[in-house]
Amino acid sequence: xxxxxxxxxxxxxxxxxxxxxxxxxxxxxxxxxxxxxxxxxxxxxxxxxxxxxxxxxxxxxxxxxxxxxxxxxxxxxxxxxxxxxxxxxxxxxxxxxxxxxxxxxxxxxxxxxxxxxxxxxxxxxxxxxxxxxxxxxxxxxxxxxxxxxxxxxxxxxxxxxxxxxxxxxxxxxxxxxxxxxxxxxxxxxxxxxxxxxxxxxxxxxxxxxxxxxxxxxxxxxxxxxxxxxxxxxxxxxxxxxxxxxxxxxxxxxxxxxxxxxxxxxxxxxxxxxxxxxxxxxxxxxxxxxxxxxxxxxxxxxxxxxxxxxxxxxxxxxxxxxxxxxxxxxxxxxxxxxxxxxxxxxxxxxxxxxxxxxxxxxxxxxxxxxxxxxxxxxxxxxxxxxxxxxxxxxxxxxxxxxxxxxxxxxxxxxxxxxxxxxxxxxxxxxxxxxxxxxxxxxxxxxxxxxxxxxxxxxxxxxxxxxxxxxxxxxxxxxxxxxxxxxxxxxxxxxxxxxxxxxxxxxxxxxxxxxxxxxxxxxxxxxxxxxxxxxxxxxxxxxxxxxxxxxxxxxxxxxxxxxxxxxxxxxxxxxxxxxxxxxxxxxxxxxxxxxxxxxxxxxxxxxxxxxxxxxxxxxxxxxxxxxxxxxxxxxxxxxxxxxxxxxxxxxxxxxxxxxxxxxxxxxxxxxxxxxxxxxxxxxxxxxxxxxxxxxxxxxxxxxxxxxxxxxxxxxxxxxxxxxxx
Ligand code: ADP
Ligand code: MG
Numbered sequence: 047x048x049x050x051x052x053x054x055x056x057x058x059x060x061x062x063x064x065x066x067x068x069x070x071x072x073x074x075x076x077x078x079x080x081x082x083x084x085x086x087x088x089x090x091x092x093x094x095x096x097x098x099x100x101x102x103x104x105x106x107x108x109x110x111x112x113x114x115x116x117x118x119x120x121x122x123x124x125x126x127x128x129x130x131x132x133x134x135x136x137x138x139x140x141x142x143x144x145x146x147x148x149x150x151x152x153x154x155x156x157x158x159x160x161x162x163x164x165x166x167x168x169x170x171x172x173x174x175x176x177x178x179x180x181x182x183x184x185x186x187x188x189x190x191x192x193x194x195x196x197x198x199x200x201x202x203x204x205x206x207x208x209x210x211x212x213x214x215x216x217x218x219x220x221x222x223x224x225x226x227x228x229x230x231x232x233x234x235x236x237x238x239x240x241x242x243x244x245x246x247x248x249x250x251x252x253x254x255x256x257x258x259x260x261x262x263x264x265x266x267x268x269x270x271x272x273x274x275x276x277x278x279x280x281x282x283x284x285x286x287x288x289x290x291x292x293x294x295x296x297x298x299x300x301x302x303x304x305x306x307x308x309x310x311x312x313x314x315x316x317x318x319x320x321x322x323x324x325x326x327x328x329x330x331x332x333x334x335x336x337x338x339x340x341x342x343x344x345x346x347x348x349x350x351x352x353x354x355x356x357x358x359x360x361x362x363x364x365x366x367x368x369x370x371x372x373x374x375x376x377x378x379x380x381x382x383x384x385x386x387x388x389x390x391x392x393x394x395x396x397x398x399x400x401x402x403x404x405x406x407x408x409x410x411x412x413x414x415x416x417x418x419x420x421x422x423x424x425x426x427x428x429x430x431x432x433x434x435x436x437x438x439x440x441x442x443x444x445x446x447x448x449x450x451x452x453x454x455x456x457x458x459x460x461x462x463x464x465x466x467x468x469x470x471x472x473x474x475x476x477x478x479x480x481x482x483x484x485x486x487x488x489x490x491x492x493x494x495x496x497x498x499x500x501x502x503x504x505x506x507x508x509x510x511x512x513x514x515x516x517x518x519x520x521x522x523x524x525x526x527x528x529x530x531x532x533x534x535x536x537x538x539x540x541x542x543x544x545x546x547x548x549x550x551x552x553x554x555x556x557x558x559x560x561x562x563x564x565x566x567x568x569x570x571x572x573x574x575x576x577x578x579x580x581x582x583x584x585x586x587x588x589x590x591x592x593x594x595x596x597x598x599x600x601x602x603x604x605x606x607x608x609x610x611x612x613x614x615x616x617x618x619x620x621x622x623x624x625x626x627x628x629x630x631x632x633x634x635x636x637x638x639x640x641x642x643x644x645x646x647x648x649x650x651x652x653x654x655x656x657x658x659x660x661x662x663x664x665x666x667x668x669x670x671x672x673x674x675x676x677x678x679x680x681x682x683x684x685x686x687x688x689x690x691x692x693x694x695x696x697x698x699x700x701x702x703x704x705x706x707x708x709x710x711x712x713x714x715x716x717x718x719x720x721x722x723x724x725x726x727x728x729x730x731x732x733x734x735x736x737x738x739x740x741x742x743x744x745x746x747x748x749x750x751x752x753x754x755x756x757x758x759x760x761x762x763x764x765x766x767x768x769x
Contacts, residue, residue, distance in 0.1 A: 110169050336469070336489075366444070472687040480734045518584060
């Protein structure tokens with residue numbers, strides 16, 4: 047019998063090849079396999095008459111369905127094309143007769159005996175009046191006294207591992223769950239009414255019914271939140287650390303900085319700056335976040351703080367999540383600093399090695415006359431060579447885009463430095479608390495003068511012709527246009543509309559049933575293809591695209607061309623979501639807007655309306671039904687980022703806030719499998735609360751070795767975008 051730590055190759059049917067395939071998926075042990083949750087379920091308990099395959103819901107020919115058929119003829123085996131065998135028999139229900147065919151499975155002749163009843167699952171083709179056909183359907187013998195499970199798990203797969211295979215290996219592994227020691231303290235489990243881990247693992251893979259599946263998901267989602275919170279709590283936190291450098295300048299010296307700006311600070315910026323000056327002047331390390339809608343002018347506040355640190359004899363670093371953003375900050379800030387006699391440099395992955403070495407040396411120089419005062423860069427700032435001679439302030443822009451590990455690395459590297467975070471996504475309070483600890487918040491709730499509201503519209507496909515005309519009109523007026531499509535890889539999503547995704551939040555059978563019949567989504571618009579189509583419709587416009595799979599250098603090239611006005615329409619996936627500044631852009635079109643989180647949409651909308659042009663945001667809805675309509679309506683009527691963030695959290699769960707949307711981090715590694723879409727904010731808050739209490743008693747989790755192990759595993763697996 048397998049134990050949790052039993053290596054995967056000990057299971058029967060796992061040889062070296064399959065072991066390698068499993069390893070590729072990050073599955074090494076029975077425990078890993080049990081934590082490889084289904085991505086969806088086939089609703090095999092939803093038995094339909096053959097004739098129902100003619101209904102609209104199934105007509106697409108894509109949807110599979112479950113049938114209960116009685117075998118009426120003996121299987122006949124014939125040989126075709128040399129070595130291939132075909133096995134055929136007939137089976138029926140009250141609505142019709144079905145020809146069933148299997149290839150190369152001669153041995154099934156003994157399985158399907160006349161009079162036998164089976165549950166078949168697959169695509170049903172209509173081949174004549176009351177005549178149907180199924181090819182290689184899934185089958186299970188039906189016995190009245192022993193009901194078949196209603197839900198059949200569908201797993202994320204990799205080459206060399208089929209769903210049938212993985213199901214069998216999981217079936218073997220499930221035996222280990224009876225020995226699972228529940229790492230969650232009994233008191234927490236009882237307080238939250240959660241099932242045991244063993245039960246949850248059994249039910250997530252082989253649900254007895256919808257109710258128990260819900261129970262299992264609730265428990266496993268709780269665990270993910272709980273471990274996430276514990277992990278952040280145990281990661282080195284600099285807040286409150288004594289011994290930080292006191293950074294203070296006189297009002298006169300501060301005024302020199304303000305005089306160097308082409309504008310006056312707004313009241314909100316001035317308030318944020320005085321918060322920063324007060325924190326920096328203390329020997330307790332600052333841990334502050336500046337939150338404010340895109341375009342409100344956070345950067346200049348951060349720059350002012352960097353100035354204070356430098357004028358106090360320390361160094362300051364600014365880290366941005368992308369090369370484009372870092373370069374943009376450098377282009378804006380380095381000349382300003384230079385005018386003030388401050389030496390700075392840009393350090394990204396593209397910086398040539400020789401130049402990098404120079405920067406490393408200048409940062410580490412003990413001679414203040416040689417030293418670099420300021421460095422602006424990407425994750426490259428976290429690399430080993432970077433060491434500051436006199437660290438004073440570390441600023442990260444759009445920090446939530448970084449993985450937790452990076453945040454830990456950065457504060458670890460600069461133990462005593464003051465920390466400042468700039469975030470454009472207003473993070474709901476509960477999440478901010480767990481992600482950043484007891485950080486203090488300065489809110490910039492006022493826009494620089496002259497900004498106008500971006501008029502927002504929600505439209506559907508019937509507006510296509512008018513949209514093209516609108517793009518042209520804006521370009522002809524001298525403006526620029528963004529078109530955002532969902533990420534390219536998403537185009538390969540499930541086509542089988544009968545699948546119930548694991549993210550479906552079903553409290554009972556009712557909702558799940560509704561989901562099974564959800565309207566089939568229209569095809570998604572991938573950036574590359576979309577750009578080509580748009581170019582056909584608007585042949586004289588300069589159109590280009592960027593997407594997440596492009597090399598950073600290529601991406602930068604296109605972005606730079608767009609920023610320079612050489613490209614009029616930029617089609618992209620969400621890569622532009624993060625703070626690029628192109629004041630001439632005045633129209634933002636979002637395709638398949640129903641696929642985006644509200645906070646993402648809010649971010650995207652913030653890309654336009656940054657200059658003097660009247661700006662628009664058009665959200666194009668492509669299916670998604672009534673829910674999508676209601677969600678997008680929020681965007682049309684709400685401009686307050688906080689209100690939007692709270693609604694987003696309630697509707698979509700914390701996934702968009704907790705991990706970077708375009709890749710690495712806990713989300714992708716599978717650390718957030720169930721919690722990502724869990725919109726049960728109460729469950730989340732309770733998990734965070736329990737984690738805080740546990741850490742208050744036992745900060746290192748010394749008394750909970752098993753819990754500690756799983757937390758470490760979650761964070762280790764989440765990897766590091768650095769590499
Ligand atoms: P965000 O908060 O989104 O990072 P930025 O810091 O990029 O916004 O500022 C957006 C634009 O507003 C920049 O071009 C910046 O120069 C400008 N800006 C910032 N503060 C002011 C101000 N007080 N008055 C006028 N323009 C300002
Ligand atoms: Mg910004």
